[in-house]
Amino acid sequence: MTIVRVALPLPLPQVFDYAASDASAADIGRCVKVPFGRGERSGLIVALDAEAEVDLARLKTVHHIQRDVPPLPADWLELVAFVARYYHAPIGEVVALALPPGLRRADGVSGEDEDPLLEIAPAGHAALGAARRPSKALALLQALAQDLAPWRRSVIREREGGEAVGELLRRGWLGVAVDEAQRRGTTGALPVLTDEQDGAVRAILQTGEGFRTWLLQGVTGSGKTEVYLRLAEQMLSRGRQVLMLVPEIALTPQLERRVAQRFAAANVVSLHSGLADGARSRGFVQALSGHADIVLGTRLAVFAPLPRLGLILVDEEHDASYKQQEGVRYSARDVAVWRGRQRDVPVVLGSATPSLETWYHARAERYALQVLNQRAVAASMPTVRCIDVRRLKLDEGLSPGLKAAIEQRLARGEQSLVFLNRRGYAPVLSCPSCGWVSRCPHCSANLVVHLADRRLRCHHCGCDGGIPHACPSCGNQDIQPFGRGTQRIEARLAELFPQARVLRVDRDAARTRKQWESLLATIAEGGADILVGTQMMAKGHDFPKLTLVGVVGADASLHAADFRAPERLFQQLMQVGGRAGRGTLPGEVLIQTEYPAHPLYLHLARHDFDAFARMELQERRSAGFPPFTYQAMLRADAPALDDAVEFLRHARRLAEERAPEGLRIYDPVPMRMTRLARRERAQLLLEADQRGMLQGFLAGWVALLYCQRTARELRWQLDVDPLEV
Ligand SMILES: Nc1ncnc2c1ncn2[C@@H]1O[C@H](COP(=O)(O)OP(=O)(O)OP(=O)(O)O)[C@@H](O)[C@H]1O
Ligand SMILES: [Zn+2]
CATH class of the missing domain: 3.40.50.300 (P-loop containing nucleotide triphosphate hydrolases)
Known part of the structure; x- marks a missing residue:
């Protein structure tokens, strides 16, 4: 009988032994179904075992080994083992994450190519030669004949008249391409590289x-x-x-x-x-x-x-x-x-x-x-300017300078983008008479006003409700949305420029991929004049007619507590600014700020990422932050904050008993956003100057944590190289 070691998706650091009479080394890397507790679980065979860790008589038997697909190779098993080791996560959970759920459940999966590589078959060439009545199918075939074969079916579908591809296959005019080597070439004319x-x-x-x-x-x-x-x-x-x-x-x-x-x-x-x-x-x-x-x-x-x-x-x-x-x-x-x-x-x-x-x-x-250093198409980088808003009267957050610049773009038929990284109409609803604010009942956060569908919504736990007509606390009828989100800017821009097509691009406007693609298509076709967007608009897009980017409300992140906040802000602004003037038209970026002399904005205006990076790294070096130190964060959450903190204190004591010299262990503290979805959260930071030392310590410590009894409903997780501290 063979004993197999199975990784199961459980929050436990070990693997589990099962008997499998017909298993061999060829089954390592295969998915299995095994009995577990009173039910059945799916897992992955990670090794064979000479001896079982439990009594042979008590060893349960594998229900099913999935042999329809090739086993996962040794290098893949090494990869998940590395991730489990480095992030101190149970191997079964890493496997569960890495494998598609359908495969893990050991459902039958076919690796068959659903998008075959096609070329014109002999029957197709005959059809091209014969005098036939014009048809959609023939037109497509003729178009294909002008082009370099072979093509994926999905690619043909996207061509003009591509719907007829099924018809071509039915008639045998297209067939699966025989020459595998062909599939690796490129198609279409390639641009000349700069x-x-x-x-x-x-x-x-x-x-x-x-x-x-x-x-x-x-x-x-x-x-x-x-x-x-x-x-x-x-x-x-x-x-x-x-x-x-x-x-x-x-x-x-x-x-x-x-x-x-x-x-x-x-x-x-x-x-x-x-x-x-x-x-x-x-x-x-x-x-x-x-x-x-x-x-x-x-x-x-x-x-x-x-x-x-x-x-x-x-x-x-x-x-x-x-x-x-x-x-x-x-x-x-x-x-x-x-x-x-x-x-x-x-x-x-x-x-x-x-x-x-x-x-x-x-x-x-x-x-x-x-x-x-050079743009591929555009002659230059956009000009970046700060608009000092300290003494300006803003119109729903918009400065006269920004409005004038938008006006200019409209007159020239170009596109503008107003960037504000906050969706919704206003970040909070409040009562000026008693001071009531719309707080989320489950989180330490405010409920955001969404005027488009008249809801108050928490952006953290997702809970939502209607907008009250009067203050729930004092009955005052005159409660007001306070602050500004994309919907509010959108509304104001539509009033200011009634002739313009204003389009909001945020997660509310693009909930599904379909909506998102259709928004992008509208912008690309020039179907919008003014865009109001969040960071969704910052990444990767290339709209040649977009020549103005106005940044609103960026200052809020200048003074955030997280040491990575300036890095994130700089990246975001440089990315979003980079959407301007990518085609042949020159671009301009206007940043509304109360700190026009802030070094971050100065470096940004010069497009000098390196200078910014040098400055930031110098600060991090003197403050002892990554990349000059290595960090791990233990987080705990529970319905009561005391339970979370108590667990972290205990974990801290365990750490101190075995800490190597040079390991820094901080005090447990409540997280900045303490309450999320009715759970209170706290964290404990560990730090070391060498990665190896931190890793060595974590291995033993985490193993110990798994053995601790914890308060009911307490959860904990370790975050290695945390992004938010
Ligand atoms: N050699 C080239 N000749 C002509 N056009 C080019 C060439 N290389 C890139 N382009 C065009 O330049 C534009 C910008 O390219 P691309 O989007 O790849 O830039 P990027 O470096 O990824 O920018 P970002 O970081 O802002 O996303 C695209 O429209 C692309 O098609
Ligand atoms: Zn909430």
């Missing part, structure tokens, strides 16, 4: 196929994407797979389309949490079986198994969404670098505004650096 792009591509390719981490630091609009595509093209032509990570797939449908169009014949697989279970499993299995050529996805795609992996690209590497903020708090960017080393392939981290950690590594020459 000198800088060309230099970057050459430098990265010249160093060969081995592991090396690159920072591609290119100003907004410098054409980093084109560099990624050229690198990908090279790897595909060598028969290798490419992993491309993007911050949020909902924000990048254009990129997805661009990759698919460029490599029309390659098998481009998307992996993100927005996919239906079946599609995600299929994509994952295609990656695993080597059928996928390019895997394009959000952070979870870093776990795609890729037997032919040749290159890892991380776009907008600074983006916070690469760090998972619940459960296993991994950083996909950091895991990508580890994977590059493990698989001995290059990793390219791209950004106009790199994270200070990455920037620092590049300056210290741990990462190789490629810089793009």
Whole structure:
């Protein structure tokens, strides 16, 4: 009888032994269903075992081993083991996170290519030669005949008249392409690279196929994407797979389309949490079986198994969404670098505004650096100016200067964007007579006024209710929305410029991917004159007619308590400002502020990310913050704050008993936003100057924490390299 070790998705650090009479070493890496407690669980065989850790007689038997799909390879098991080790998370939870749910449940999954590579079949050539009655199918076939075969079915569908692709297949005019090698070429005319792009591509390719981490630091609009595509093209032509990570797939449908169009014949697989279970499993299995050529996805795609992996690209590497903020708090960017080393392939981290950690590594020459200082199309960077609002009378938050600039753009038929990173109409409703404010009953936060659908809504726990007509506390009829969100700016702009088409772009306006894509299409077609947007508008977009970006309400983040707040603000402003003037028209960025002489704004006005980074890093060095120290945060939450704090105090005592010299253990404190969804939260910070020392300590300490009895309903999690402190 064989004993298998199974990782199960449970908040327990161990793996579990089961008997499986027919299992062999070939089953390592396969999904299984096993009895657990009174029910059944899905898990993954991570090893075989010579001896069971429990009494053989008590050993339960595996119900089912999923053998329809290839087992996950050894390097993938190493990857999840690394993540479990580094983030001190149970291996079963890492497996649960890394595997698509459908696959883990060991449902049948087919890795069959649902988007086959097609070319014109002999019957199709015959049809082209014969004198036939014109039809949609024939027209499409004729168009295809003018083009370079082969094509993915999905790519044909997107062409004019592409609906007829099914008809072409039914008639046998199109068939599955035979020559696999063809699928790796590019399609369409390629733009001529700028000198800088060309230099970057050459430098990265010249160093060969081995592991090396690159920072591609290119100003907004410098054409980093084109560099990624050229690198990908090279790897595909060598028969290798490419992993491309993007911050949020909902924000990048254009990129997805661009990759698919460029490599029309390659098998481009998307992996993100927005996919239906079946599609995600299929994509994952295609990656695993080597059928996928390019895997394009959000952070979870870093776990795609890729037997032919040749290159890892991380776009907008600074983006916070690469760090998972619940459960296993991994950083996909950091895991990508580890994977590059493990698989001995290059990793390219791209950004106009790199994270200070990455920037620092590049300056210290741990990462190789490629810089793009020029925009690809536009002649120059936008001009950036501060509007000093201290003595100005603002009109619903808008200064006369900004209004005039918008007016000018309208007259010229260009687009403007007003950026305000706060959605809703107003951040709070309040009563001027008794001081009542709309607080969330479950969180330490205010309920935000949403006038568009007349609701008060908590942006943290999601609870919502109607807007009261009078103050719930004193009955005053005259309660007022206080402060400003995107809806309020939108409303005012519509009043000020009745002839303009004002479009709001935030998470309320784009709840679904469909809505989002249609908003983007409207903007691209010139169907909007003034955009009001949150940070959704900041990333990656390229609208040639957008020439003005006005920034409202940025000062609030200047004095935030988090030491990363200035970094985030600078990145956000540089990114959003970078949307202006990307085409041939010059761009302008106007920042409304009460601190026009603040160094952050000065560096921004000069587009000098490096100067900003140097300044910030100097401060971090003297304050002892990352990247000069390494941090881990233990967080606890419970219905009562005392329980959370008490647990952390206990954890602190356990830490002190075994702390190596140089480990700094801080006092447990309530989190800044203490209450969230009826739970009170507290945190305990640990810090060390060496990563190795911190890691070594954490391993023993976390093992101990798992053995502690805790108050009922208390939950705790460890966050290694936390983004928010
Ligand atoms: N070599 C080139 N020739 C002509 N156009 C180019 C070239 N490279 C890039 N472009 C175009 O320049 C524009 C900006 O490119 P891209 O969006 O890739 O920039 P980016 O560096 O990713 O910018 P951001 O960081 O702001 O997202 C795009 O419209 C792209 O098609
Ligand atoms: Zn709430």
